[in-house]
Amino acid sequence: MTSDSRIHCSPDSRIWLKQYPAGVPAEIDVTRYASLVELLEESFAKFRDRRAFICMDRSISYGDLDRMSLALAAYLQSRRLRKGARVALMMPNVPHHPVATVAVLRAGYAVVNVNPLYTPRELEHQLRDSGAEAVIVLDSFASVVQQAIATTAVRHVIVASSFDASGKSAADPGTLKDAVSFDDAIAAGHDLTFAAPEIAADDVAFLQYTGGTTGVSKGATLLHRNVLANILQIETWMQPVLREQPDTEQLFIVCALPLYHIFALAACFLLGMRTGGVNLLIPNPRDIPGLIRELAKYQFHNFPAVNTLYNALLHSPGFDQLDFSRLKVSCSAGMATRQAVAEAWFKATGCALAEAYGLSETSPALTCNRYDTKVFSGTVGFPLPSTHISIRDENNGEVPPGEAGEICARGPQVMAGYWNKPEETAKVMTADGYFRTGDIGLMMPNGSIKIVDRKKDMIIVSGFKVYPNEIEDVIASHPGVLECAVIGVEDARSGEAVKAVVVAKEPTVTADEIIAFCTTQLTTYKVPKQIEFRTDLPKTNVGKILRRQVRDQG
Numbered sequence: 001m002t003s004d005s006r007i008h009c010s011p012d013s014r015i016w017l018k019q020y021p022a023g024v025p026a027e028i029d030v031t032r033y034a035s036l037v038e039l040l041e042e043s044f045a046k047f048r049d050r051r052a053f054i055c056m057d058r059s060i061s062y063g064d065l066d067r068m069s070l071a072l073a074a075y076l077q078s079r080r081l082r083k084g085a086r087v088a089l090m091m092p093n094v095p096h097h098p099v100a101t102v103a104v105l106r107a108g109y110a111v112v113n114v115n116p117l118y119t120p121r122e123l124e125h126q127l128r129d130s131g132a133e134a135v136i137v138l139d140s141f142a143s144v145v146q147q148a149i150a151t152t153a154v155r156h157v158i159v160a161s162s163f164d165a166s167g168k169s170a171a172d173p174g175t176l177k178d179a180v181s182f183d184d185a186i187a188a189g190h191d192l193t194f195a196a197p198e199i200a201a202d203d204v205a206f207l208q209y210t211g212g213t214t215g216v217s218k219g220a221t222l223l224h225r226n227v228l229a230n231i232l233q234i235e236t237w238m239q240p241v242l243r244e245q246p247d248t249e250q251l252f253i254v255c256a257l258p259l260y261h262i263f264a265l266a267a268c269f270l271l272g273m274r275t276g277g278v279n280l281l282i283p284n285p286r287d288i289p290g291l292i293r294e295l296a297k298y299q300f301h302n303f304p305a306v307n308t309l310y311n312a313l314l315h316s317p318g319f320d321q322l323d324f325s326r327l328k329v330s331c332s333a334g335m336a337t338r339q340a341v342a343e344a345w346f347k348a349t350g351c352a353l354a355e356a357y358g359l360s361e362t363s364p365a366l367t368c369n370r371y372d373t374k375v376f377s378g379t380v381g382f383p384l385p386s387t388h389i390s391i392r393d394e395n396n397g398e399v400p401p402g403e404a405g406e407i408c409a410r411g412p413q414v415m416a417g418y419w420n421k422p423e424e425t426a427k428v429m430t431a432d433g434y435f436r437t438g439d440i441g442l443m444m445p446n447g448s449i450k451i452v453d454r455k456k457d458m459i460i461v462s463g464f465k466v467y468p469n470e471i472e473d474v475i476a477s478h479p480g481v482l483e484c485a486v487i488g489v490e491d492a493r494s495g496e497a498v499k500a501v502v503v504a505k506e507p508t509v510t511a512d513e514i515i516a517f518c519t520t521q522l523t524t525y526k527v528p529k530q531i532e533f534r535t536d537l538p539k540t541n542v543g544k545i546l547r548r549q550v551r552d553q554g
Contacts, residue, residue: 382449
């Protein structure tokens with residue numbers, strides 16, 4: 001499967017083009033750069049003296065990022081990693097993350113983004129599936145790496161030191177056996193000769209892991225041209241806002257979303273690089289009072305987030321004292337945006353929430369509302385330039401506007417396939433080159449897209465995808481459990497929460513015991529918040545548990 005940049009949508013079918021802001025073209029030129037690295041290096045030269053990232057009152061410039069990433073790239077090359085090797089990054093939003101990302105790309109390798117809150121079991125799967133040969137990890141999570149790498153291909157580990165608010169090292173980077181510190185790797189790289197590899201548009205840039213409906217995590221293979229295309233699409237869509245920025249005013253982006261997530265990677269990090277902006281890195285967005293204290297220090301223009309984060313801020317002391325006079329873009333994605341939250345945000349900030357839609361498989365953005373909107377539309381907006389959205393029935397026939405069907409997408413941002421999973425790739429691609437998103441939606445008369453439901457049983461917890469089979473497998477491995485079903489339930493804080501309906505094998509097993517067991521096997525947002533015990537579960541005649549009936553039964 002390919003996402004050929006030469007494919008162009010038929011103008012006759014793109015009813016959404018009439019809604020585009022003035023100056024936004026129907027197509028983008030995805031051949032402007034040979035690779036993502038070429039785009040990044042252009043920005044280093046262009047914005048050298050500007051700040052690129054701020055974190056806990058310390059900043060690094062574009063020039064700093066250029067020098068450090070080049071040195072780290074040289075060090076990685078000295079480890080004799082072959083071109084195309086996968087390097088896993090396991091860090092929250094700290095400056096080491098963008099340095100490492102750019103270094104891996106410049107060296108000709110592929111970035112494997114890892115949630116730093118993963119358990120050893122989850123990390124081991126991702127490392128083994130990707131074939132990662134190196135890991136760059138923040139010291140706070142080094143012990144998890146140590147527990148996970150024995151059965152993987154990892155041969156090199158670089159440990160970055162975390163810092164407290166005073167700038168002092170908060171942990172010992174040397175706790176992982178045979179690891180090299182981040183600073184030592186950069187120092188060594190400064191004395192090495194960097195050999196710039198030939199990087200083509202079809203080389204792999206990122207393996208972005210996403211859950212699977214079978215519970216098996218899959219790596220969306222994002223090529224340089226996929227990610228390049230999406231950055232140019234997002235920038236093009238933002239042009240009406242960017243044109244309002246004075247040349248002397250740097251675009252200021254709040255990066256509270258985790259950089260290992262595709263949303264922040266594109267909408268914060270890479271968009272910032274492209275536009276010469278500065279990202280305010282928030283290492284722990286769950287600390288809402290701390291986030292508000294950071295926001296109080298700055299005037300910001302762009303604040304992408306998920307519904308739950310916007311909602312938490314709205315209900316926190318001190319939020320109403322923040323300066324929103326420069327806020328121009330509030331892009332809400334990753335989960336459904338609630339109308340009450342959108343209306344409260346607009347009232348508090350004067351900036352409407354512009355809901356967008358995308359997936360890891362699409363680099364990620366497919367659609368977005370106009371940023372000059374003043375009213376919450378309840379849709380996820382219009383297909384971006386060079387993107388075609390088709391709503392299809394079960395027979396792959398396109399349905400007319402207003403009729404629900406599966407959202408299918410074609411464009412240069414669509415992944416090259418699932419890593420080493422050709423059969424899984426074939427399942428999500430149509431014969432005419434469309435990616436099946438698995439989401440049910442409809443096209444409005446003006447061409448905007450409205451999400452109706454999810455085709456699969458996926459649960460969205462604070463913007464993160466959770467698939468029931470994975471949790472069911474873990475719970476079923478508990479000796480006191482006979483069988484179980486996992487469903488999503490409404491939750492005021494996270495949008496949805498995980499609920500497990502359990503048939504016990506041992507009558508003494510408790511809900512607290514099952515939750516504690518899950519905590520050792522699953523990252524926090526996957527752990528069930530509710531456990532319900534039943535005597536049996538509804539099944540098909542072949543014994544398959546019917547989750548929908550489980551849900552309907554309460």
